[in-house]
Amino acid sequence: MATTARRGPYFCGIDAAMDVVSGKWKSLILWELDQYGVRRFAQLRRGLPGVSEKMLVQQLREMEEDGLVHREVFPEVPPRVEYSLTGHGVSLNHALAALGAWGTERIQRIGAEKVAVPVA
Amino acid sequence: MATTARRGPYFCGIDAAMDVVSGKWKSLILWELDQYGVRRFAQLRRGLPGVSEKMLVQQLREMEEDGLVHREVFPEVPPRVEYSLTGHGVSLNHALAALGAWGTERIQRIGAEKVAVPVA
DNA sequence: ACCCTCACTTACCAAAAGGTGTGTACTGCA
DNA sequence: TGCAGTACACACCTTTTGGTAAGTGAGGGT
Helix, strand or coil, rough: CCCCCCCCEECCCHHHHHHHHHHCHHHHHHHHHHHHHEEEEHHHHCCCCCCHHHHHHHHHHHHCEEEEEEEEECCCCCCCEEECCCCHHHHHHHHHHHHHHHHHHHHHHHHCCEEEEEEE | CCCCCCCCCCHHHHHHHHHHHHCCCHHHHHHHHHHEEEEEEEHHHCCCCCCHHHHHHHHHHHHHCCCCEEEEECCCCCCEEEEEECCCHHHHHHHHHHHHHHHHHHHHHHCECCCCCCCC
């Protein structure tokens, strides 16, 4: 109930998968968490150039609800929250591999630019 | 320039692929055209339960612009327009296979309903 | 004393996506 | 004569999505 209901009736598997990965930052979060294993909120924020805090929280919560992301809170001061992928998150990321390859090929074909990720 | 500019700078391949498949009906159109090879406008409309004419035209035009769909107009009366997939459309559909399988598994896991497609 | 960091929350806004309903030019069918 | 089918275009409206800016509360650095 955070944002929208979702998990409505689906036409097919792709529909159901898209319901879960659509969202401007979700595939990036998936990639980032798969790369590093575990990341804290601020680390993710710095890893995704241009994301706002609100959007990052929102997408992470939805992914948690959808069973892709595990969220662990440590009752410390200053607060510490660690995010990681669940098994479903990992398998989704793998299922996205072919799509990623297709997209990379397309980028080359049409000569589109990639976002320059700042080194810092 | 039909709706939005798109093909902007991308973060990665998935981003680029999503730019092209996002849209409520695009993956369904891809599937439908892959199944039948060639389809006319009204056939697609009947094949996608719930789509409006406006949305169908819009999605088809974007997919044509993106080089996924081939559109052939026959100057007859009544008008006849045939849609089919290009090579890129076919390969995109294949790249979506793993995602579709993941989604199908997810539907079973969470026990979501599928849209009942009327037989007529 | 003051700002920075952590991980958020809340209120408000703008843009994009999607939906509805109508019009069109022509033909075939009853 | 009147209605259905063909493949749309156009105007208007609602919903969804994303973005901006501010606030929170405790601790640590300078």
